[in-house]
Amino acid sequence: MLSTLVAKAKALETIxxxxxxCGISRRSFLVFCSTLMIAAPYGLSITxxxxxxxxxxxxxKIARPSIIWLHFQDCTGCTESLLxxxxxxxGDLILNVISLxxxxxxxxxxxxxxxxxxxxxVKKHTGQFILVVEGSxxxxxxxxxxxxxxxxxxxxxxxxxxxxxxxxxxxxxASWGGIPSADPDPTGxxxxxxxxxxxxxxxxxxxxPNPYTLLGVLLQYAAxxxxxxxxxxxxxKFAFDRDIHEHCPRRAHFDAGNFVKxxxxxxxxxxWCLYEMGCKGPxxxxxxxxxxxxxIPDVWPIGIGAPCIGCTEKSVAFKVSMFEVxxxxxxxxxxxxxxxxTTTKGTISPLATGLVGAGVGALVGAGYxxxxxxxxxxxxxxxxxxxxxxxxxxxxxxxEPGASA
Amino acid sequence: xxxxxxxxxxxxxxxxxxxxxxxALLPTAAHAANPAASKTEEHxxxxxxxxxxxxxxxxxxxxxxxKACMPxxxxxxxxxxxxxxxxxxxxxxxxxxxxxxxxIELYQDAQSDEFAFVKKQCMHCLDPACVTGCPFGSLVKxxxxxxxxxxxxxxxxxxxxxxxxxxxxxxxxxxxxxxIVKCEFCYxxxxxxxxxxACTAVCPTxxxxxxxxxxxxxxxxxxxxxxxxxxxxxxxxxxxxxxGTQVLYLSSVSFQKLGLPKLGTTSIGHxxxxxxxxxxxxxxxxxxVAGVFGFFIRRNWERHENERRDHEEKTGFPDQL
Numbered sequence: 001m002l003s004t005l006v007a008k009a010k011a012l013e014t015i016x017x018x019x020x021x022c023g024i025s026r027r028s029f030l031v032f033c034s035t036l037m038i039a040a041p042y043g044l045s046i047t048x049x050x051x052x053x054x055x056x057x058x059x060x061k062i063a064r065p066s067i068i069w070l071h072f073q074d075c076t077g078c079t080e081s082l083l084x085x086x087x088x089x090x091g092d093l094i095l096n097v098i099s100l101x102x103x104x105x106x107x108x109x110x111x112x113x114x115x116x117x118x119x120x121x122v123k124k125h126t127g128q129f130i131l132v133v134e135g136s137x138x139x140x141x142x143x144x145x146x147x148x149x150x151x152x153x154x155x156x157x158x159x160x161x162x163x164x165x166x167x168x169x170x171x172x173x174a175s176w177g178g179i180p181s182a183d184p185d186p187t188g189x190x191x192x193x194x195x196x197x198x199x200x201x202x203x204x205x206x207x208x209p210n211p212y213t214l215l216g217v218l219l220q221y222a223a224x225x226x227x228x229x230x231x232x233x234x235x236x237k238f239a240f241d242r243d244i245h246e247h248c249p250r251r252a253h254f255d256a257g258n259f260v261k262x263x264x265x266x267x268x269x270x271x272w273c274l275y276e277m278g279c280k281g282p283x284x285x286x287x288x289x290x291x292x293x294x295x296i297p298d299v300w301p302i303g304i305g306a307p308c309i310g311c312t313e314k315s316v317a318f319k320v321s322m323f324e325v326x327x328x329x330x331x332x333x334x335x336x337x338x339x340x341x342t343t344t345k346g347t348i349s350p351l352a353t354g355l356v357g358a359g360v361g362a363l364v365g366a367g368y369x370x371x372x373x374x375x376x377x378x379x380x381x382x383x384x385x386x387x388x389x390x391x392x393x394x395x396x397x398x399x400e401p402g403a404s405a
Numbered sequence: 406x407x408x409x410x411x412x413x414x415x416x417x418x419x420x421x422x423x424x425x426x427x428x429a430l431l432p433t434a435a436h437a438a439n440p441a442a443s444k445t446e447e448h449x450x451x452x453x454x455x456x457x458x459x460x461x462x463x464x465x466x467x468x469x470x471x472k473a474c475m476p477x478x479x480x481x482x483x484x485x486x487x488x489x490x491x492x493x494x495x496x497x498x499x500x501x502x503x504x505x506x507x508x509i510e511l512y513q514d515a516q517s518d519e520f521a522f523v524k525k526q527c528m529h530c531l532d533p534a535c536v537t538g539c540p541f542g543s544l545v546k547x548x549x550x551x552x553x554x555x556x557x558x559x560x561x562x563x564x565x566x567x568x569x570x571x572x573x574x575x576x577x578x579x580x581x582x583x584x585i586v587k588c589e590f591c592y593x594x595x596x597x598x599x600x601x602x603a604c605t606a607v608c609p610t611x612x613x614x615x616x617x618x619x620x621x622x623x624x625x626x627x628x629x630x631x632x633x634x635x636x637x638x639x640x641x642x643x644x645x646x647x648x649g650t651q652v653l654y655l656s657s658v659s660f661q662k663l664g665l666p667k668l669g670t671t672s673i674g675h676x677x678x679x680x681x682x683x684x685x686x687x688x689x690x691x692x693x694v695a696g697v698f699g700f701f702i703r704r705n706w707e708r709h710e711n712e713r714r715d716h717e718e719k720t721g722f723p724d725q726l
Contacts, residue, residue, distance in 0.1 A: 332472035333497035338511030341523065341664040342500045345572055
């Protein structure tokens with residue numbers, strides 16, 4: 001059934017045409033559009049609409065973007081997370097929403113057949129396709145640690161990457177190196193942006209990233225040829241501009257000071273805050289806390305009771321130890337504690353003034369009396385010249401009256 | 406041939422040179438830093454706010470105590486969190502301190518369930534006591550009315566801390582080169598870049614708002630007029646207190662319960678100048694002090710001269726000093 005549909009498909013038909021022909025209901029398309037609206041609430045022109053109907057109208061006119069998907073040093077986890085998405089399901093996605101030309105995990109062919117499919121797709125869509133890269137690229141020893149059809153990954157990326165209209169680096173590995181680049185980094189793994197710095201590249205880090213971020217970026221690019229607004233690490237802002245901690249469902253426990261101290265303890269069973277177990281949420285920019293995975297509530301690390309490892313942050317993931325507590329930025333104490341009203345300045349009572357005055361007066365008087373006594377003693381005993389000078393210490397010592405006494 | 410200078414002469418020359426230099430430099434510096442000096446009266450009892458004076462209006466009845474303003478302030482001013490009491494987790498100061506320029510405090514009545522929040526920061530008085538008290542003009546009333554601190558002139562005498570009736574300026578005790586920490590209306594941090602202060606920008610409920618002093622005063626009075634029994638004494642704290650401040654408060658409980666001191670309407674600077682103008686009139690005060698000192702010096706001088714002469718006569722040696 002599917003194969004006949006694929007065979008009949010015209011090249012680059014719009015999503016509307018495709019869906020009509022495949023008999024996909026308007027309702028399921030609207031469900032997809034609303035999911036996309038929730039996943040990318042702002043920052044994308046395609047979802048910046050008031051109703052799912054408006055999104056559907058805009059989305060329907062988009063010609064299905066051609067995607068070539070390359071795997072380098074990866075675990076295929078990003079593909080796996082995409083496979084688990086149910087709205088749209090993966091078949092629907094690759095057949096009706098995008099036009100997936102080449103994907104090693106999903107294609108039936110192998111060997112020479114696969115190689116030919118890749119070459120044909122690149123040739124057919126040169127300068128128009130979007131390249132999705134999954135996995136890091138080894139650079140040590142001229143990249144011999146990973147080869148694709150006999151060519152090192154470095155050469156493959158340079159060749160195909162330069163023919164792509166835009167590149168999406170999906171996953172932490174493709175974004176900056178990810179797990180393969182973690183110490184001791186035997187292969188010299190780097191991300192796509194390190195090798196092709198001048199290309200239009202979007203990084204979607206995450207281990208794995210949320211499939212809806214990828215979908216939003218791809219459709220946005222297909223709609224008006226513009227990549228979404230990005231931050232300094234080339235991550236789309238609509239998905240990566242906020243801390244996990246800001247919208248964490250367990251934030252109330254953090255604010256109340258309820259922390260898990262040990263896995264399996266009472267707090268852990270109650271779903272308390274995992275900050276003290278090394279949760280990197282306060283340091284990690286990602287939308288996980290609002291866009292859970294697989295459209296099932298609470299399917300994300302913190303939701304199932306595991307601390308965030310900061311997989312979308314180059315400086316945190318696979319560098320900071322998993323159970324190390326991160327330093328918090330300025331976060332005000334929770335509403336369970338407030339500073340009391342404190343005033344140190346008060347009025348001076350007459351009694352206090354009198355007591356202090358009397359004390360100071362007594363001290364001054366005592367000081368005066370003491371000084372008189374001391375000066376008297378000094379006059380009597382140690383007045384200058386009262387003792388004999390050492391013999392021969394100075395001239396004219398003959399006529400001293402004190403010397404003979 | 407060398408000119409012989411003894412110890413005493415060297416001291417005399419040094420002191421003479423030092424005082425000449427000081428008298429030439431210091432008054433001009435102090436004068437330049439004080440733009441109010443050009444006005445008719447330097448410290449009027451009831452200063453009038455310039456028309457462009459900015460202000461903050463804090464309405465305690467609107468504040469929910471979310472403390473969003475505290476981290477926002479820390480971020481804008483580059484201050485560290487005060488995590489001493491929270492075990493290194495939260496910014497949890499117990500009052501204004503060297504790490505805190507802005508704080509939300511809670512008033513809670515022990516008997517009834519009466520409570521109110523209050524936001525504490527510099528009041529930016531129209532005639533600030535700290536500026537009057539500062540001997541080197543390191544605290545300055547800038548244009549728009551922001552009171553700011555300049556590190557290059559500060560000698561760390563902490564007169565400002567003592568002078569301020571609101572206990573605002575704080576001293577960095579743990580720093581080897583201590584600064585005075587106080588709210589500066591985000592003057593250099595944000596106002597210069599046409600942004601409102603961090604606390605008013607971030608406040609989610611509009612409990613603290615930023616604007617011109619005249620506008621905010623009018624708005625505060627409108628709020629009072631709209632709900633006459635809601636606000637304490639139906640007045641705006643800061644309209645006349647200590648000559649008027651550029652931070653205005655509305656509250657449903659007594660201002661004293663919120664830790665805002667009961668102050669007269671005369672500016673603190675006016676009190677200070679009343680005292681100093683008597684003390685320093687025709688330099689009478691310094692002259693009197695110098696006279697008293699001179700009298701004792703003269704008396705002791707003669708006594709010491711006599712002692713020296715006796716000593717020389719007795720021993721035949723010249724006196725050492």
